[in-house]
Amino acid sequence: MENIKTMAKNIENDVVKWFEDLHRIPELHDQLPKTTAYVKNVLEELGVPYNTYSNSGIRAVINCGEAESLASTGNEKVIAFRADMDALPVTEETGLPYASEHPGCMHACGHDAHTAMLLGTAKIFMEIKEQLEGKIVLLFQSAEETSGGAKIMIDEGCLKNPDVDMIINFHSGRLFPGIGNGQVGWKKGSVMAAVDTFNVTVKGKGGHGAYPDECIDPIPVACQMILALQNIVSREIKPTHGAVITTGELHAGTLVNIIPDTASFGGTIRTLDPEDRKNVCRRMEEIFRGIASATRTEVDVKISHSYPVSVNDGRAVDFFIESASKIVGRENMVEITDASTGTEDISYYLQDVAGSFGALGSLAPHSDGICYPHHNSKFRIAEDCLYLGAAIYAQCGADFLKKEQ
Numbered sequence: 285m286e287n288i289k290t291m292a293k294n295i296e297n298d299v300v301k302w303f304e305d306l307h308r309i310p311e312l313h314d315q316l317p318k319t320t321a322y323v324k325n326v327l328e329e330l331g332v333p334y335n336t337y338s339n340s341g342i343r344a345v346i347n348c349g350e351a352e353s354l355a356s357t358g359n360e361k362v363i364a365f366r367a368d369m370d371a372l373p374v375t376e377e378t379g380l381p382y383a384s385e386h387p388g389c390m391h392a393c394g395h396d397a398h399t400a401m402l403l404g405t406a407k408i409f410m411e412i413k414e415q416l417e418g419k420i421v422l423l424f425q426s427a428e429e430t431s432g433g434a435k436i437m438i439d440e441g442c443l444k445n446p447d448v449d450m451i452i453n454f455h456s457g458r459l460f461p462g463i464g465n466g467q468v469g470w471k472k473g474s475v476m477a478a479v480d481t482f483n484v485t486v487k488g489k490g491g492h493g494a495y496p497d498e499c500i501d502p503i504p505v506a507c508q509m510i511l512a513l514q515n516i517v518s519r520e521i522k523p524t525h526g527a528v529i530t531t532g533e534l535h536a537g538t539l540v541n542i543i544p545d546t547a548s549f550g551g552t553i554r555t556l557d558p559e560d561r562k563n564v565c566r567r568m569e570e571i572f573r574g575i576a577s578a579t580r581t582e583v584d585v586k587i588s589h590s591y592p593v594s595v596n597d598g599r600a601v602d603f604f605i606e607s608a609s610k611i612v613g614r615e616n617m618v619e620i621t622d623a624s625t626g627t628e629d630i631s632y633y634l635q636d637v638a639g640s641f642g643a644l645g646s647l648a649p650h651s652d653g654i655c656y657p658h659h660n661s662k663f664r665i666a667e668d669c670l671y672l673g674a675a676i677y678a679q680c681g682a683d684f685l686k687k688e689q
Contacts, residue, residue, distance in 0.1 A: 292675030303400035310371030361418035394456035405675030476594035
């Protein structure tokens with residue numbers, strides 16, 4: 285088999301073109317007509333069969349070697365790779381010649397890079413598929429930034445028929461600190477946090493600010509509840525686990541001399557352990573209701589669950605390290621020491637199959653020399669790292685599906 289890194293380098297111009305074309309047409313959530321049309325067109329040009337999902341998702345399946353005969357014996361191996369495709373409601377300020385053509389919308393998180401890299405991976409697999417045995421599943425997914433497109437695709441069967449054994453994915457840019465361009469980050473166990481949101485309304489009894497004894501003031505009660513949340517983090521979570529409860533909004537009153545009837549607040553809960561997630565949500569409700577009872581107020585509590593914790597499988601990570609090292613060198617494999625309290629819907633895939641989620645350092649400076657972070661209007665991807673992403677995925681697939689001697 286030809287050296288996969290060399291093969292990826294040979295198609296670098298294609299991958300960069302796909303990336304720049306996709307960067308010009310960012311789209312939001314699961315409304316991705318131009319993006320999906322572009323991806324489908326490239327897959328068709330490569331001769332890769334695909335099917336679609338209700339949320340603009342696309343699944344391509346590449347049969348390698350004697351895949352069908354292996355499937356009939358139950359010995360088939362299947363490995364999946366995933367790229368998110370959606371953009372962000374950000375007005376681009378990069379000044380790039382291929383900047384967004386859609387006002388108020390920008391690929392500011394590298395999903396255009398993810399999609400281009402996976403298309404490059406598809407091209408490599410189509411050239412080497414007869415030298416492998418099993419199936420490659422390529423998942424092009426919508427709505428990572430919003431409602432969790434991964435879950436919809438999973439519910440509609442994207443990991444079944446063929447049944448995926450392992451999923452490999454990594455993020456571009458610089459999602460984790462300390463990972464330079466061309467380096468690959470890895471971590472076993474929890475790597476991205478679960479996120480939930482809470483909205484609370486405290487109901488008291490309004491009146492004149494001069495006569496608080498005739499009222500039930502909801503404002504100090506809401507403040508007491510907000511402060512009590514930090515006791516959960518500092519006293520009820522194992523210190524090595526980590527959790528973040530952020531109150532991001534607080535609303536009450538209309539005039540300085542009126543005690544309002546209600547006060548409301550809301551925020552996010554981020555946890556890195558599934559049990560901590562359950563316990564934090566349970567304790568929040570108990571604390572809110574306990575304070576309300578003690579202060580003669582009523583309280584309405586709504587906790588909405590979003591993405592779960594992203595937990596990497598140890599053996600999948602070991603496999604990823606071994607394969608990626610063949611592309612970037614062992615010296616450029618960097619352990620991610622601290623899990624991120626950001627969240628990612630790769631978590632849904634990792635709940636269903638063994639997998640590894642990591643990072644490919646690929647952040648480029650703006651014209652002012654500053655490397656701006658994800659979700660910034662001046663965020664840029666280092667194009668010279670794109671072929672490495674395609675190569676790493678292809679190497680993982682080649683190693684997983686190598687023919688038995």
